[in-house]
Amino acid sequence: MHILDELAKRDLIQQTTDDEGLRKHLDENVVTLYCGFDPTADSLHIGHLLPVLMLKRFQKAGHRPIALIGGGTGMIGDPSGRSTERSLNSPEVVKGFSDKIKEQLAGLLNFDQGENSAVARNNHEWLSTMTIIEFLRDIGKHFSINYMLAKDSVESRLENGISFTEFSYMMLQSIDFLNLYEKENCTLQIGGSDQWGNITAGMELIRRKQFEKEEEEAEVFGLTVPLITKSDGTKFGKTAGGAVWLDPEKTTPYEFYQFWINTDDRDVLRFTKYFTFIDFEEITALEKELEEAPEKRVPHKRLAEEMTRMVHGEEALQQAQKITEALFSGDLASLNAEEIEQGFKDVPSVVINNKEIGLIDLLVEAGISSSKRQAREDIKNGAIYINGVRNQELTHQLTETNRIEDKFTIIRRGKKKYFLIRF
Template structure:
């Protein structure tokens, strides 16, 4: 199947500059394409995943992707999709962010020296050496103010104001496309639909400069993917704890897995099409499964499995599934300390000095009961659990076997009220 047909069936094409021309170009050539990622934090988040996976789809179809890290443009700030100015980071901070993002991209894309091996580039390499005179004479002269004001990324900011710094972002991104076209024969830029204006501006710059040099019209193309929305109206990629990051230190693999498995029924098939590499036939079967047995949540588990494995690997997926099963079954003792840290990251915790505290005292200090009288009653009635096991001994004192790797004990009152006990 042609790559564009596969993308279309997955609803992954929002806009193309020349569908027929691009189709022929992809059929006849190993096409070099790029997508940019500005290092605004020390990790990518799942809002970046769709364009990253688009690069991977083109790579699997035999084409050569460039992951462009915006070490230069990241110092300026992209106004697209924003109503306010970005906070500017220092050069050293952005360099550190750039290295971390490069590592994450390498974990998803196949970087090597083969014909379609992915490569990472950093636009700081060429933007930092540009002089102001060179930039204004050779690049800026090709952009009229009227042309720039008509672009959505600029027009949407005029009411609240936009600095000259962010106003020039479009020109810098256009220069990136021209530079990659000249040095790497890159003929296709992809991005989110909010990047349409920047992409077409880059194509126009390439055409103008080629024409000025007396060359034939350059064949360059642009393609955008849709911006992701959720059916319930909430923002994709956000949870109560904030953004869902690709860095396992910021969002654990278990949290990552849980994000996907908790996808709304109305979104799950769409997200499987967007984010996984499952064949369309299998996706159709999962859609039927959702219709006939929604309570089994088979598509949700498949989505969570595929995404966790893709971003964090097989071992992390196995661990996330183990934690999920242990929490569902109440078999807390099957978890090690690292898994406890992941599974109970957001559970209220209490740090204690003594390791053989009376259970009654611990239930109160952990906030699971307001008084010792209530704690005794709860224990007597079988409402208190230690590491998933009911304990009804009112005079019970915790033992060494109640401490998981001598670091944690999980107390539970009732069905859902947990507390993580940490030992110094």
């Protein structure tokens, strides 16, 4: 199947500048394309995954992707899709963010695949050496104020105000496309639909530069993917704990797995088409599973499995599945300390210094029961579980036999209230 047909079937094309021209261009060439990622944090989040995976899809189709890290543009701030201006980070912070993002991109794209190996570039390399005179004379003269004001990313900000710093972002991103076109023969830029104005501005700059040099007009193209929305109206990629990051230190593989497995039934097949490389035959089978046995959540598990394996690897996937199964079955003693750290990251926890402590005293000290009288009632009523096992012994002493790897004990009160005891 042609790459454009597959993208269309997966509903991954929002806009293209010239569909037929791009199709012909892809048929006749190994096309170099790029997508930019500004380092606004020390990790990418799942909102970045769709454009990254678009690069990967083009690479699998035989084309050459460039992952452009915005070490220069990241010091300015993109006004697209924002109602207020970003806070500016220091050069040292931006460089640190850039280095970490480069490592993450290397884990998602194939940087060792011969002719169409992916490459990473950083626009700080060319933007930081350009003088203000060069910027105004060589770039600024090709952009009319009226042209820039008409772009959505600028127009939407006029009411609340936009600084010249952010106003100039469009020109900086245009320089990226021009530079990659001239030095890497990059002829296609992709991005989210909020980047349409920046992409077309870059194409216009390339054409104006070609006209200025009296060269033949360049064949360059733009393609955007839709911005993802959830059927329940909440923002994609956000949870009660904040953004879902690709860095396992910020969002554990278990949390990452749980994000996908908890996808709304109305979204699960759409997200499977967007984010995975599962073929359409299997997607059809998953759709049937959802219709016939929604309670089994087969598509949700498949989506979570594919995404966790892709981002964190097979071992992390198996660990996330093990934690999930242990929590479902109540067999918490089967977990090791690392798995407990992941699975109980957000539950209330307390540090206990005593090597041995009575269960009643523990329940009160940890705030699990409000008083010793309440603790006794909870134990007698069978509401207290130690590492998944119900305990109704009022005189029970917690010793090393109740500690997992001599570090943790998990107390459950009732059906769902977990508490992590750290020794």
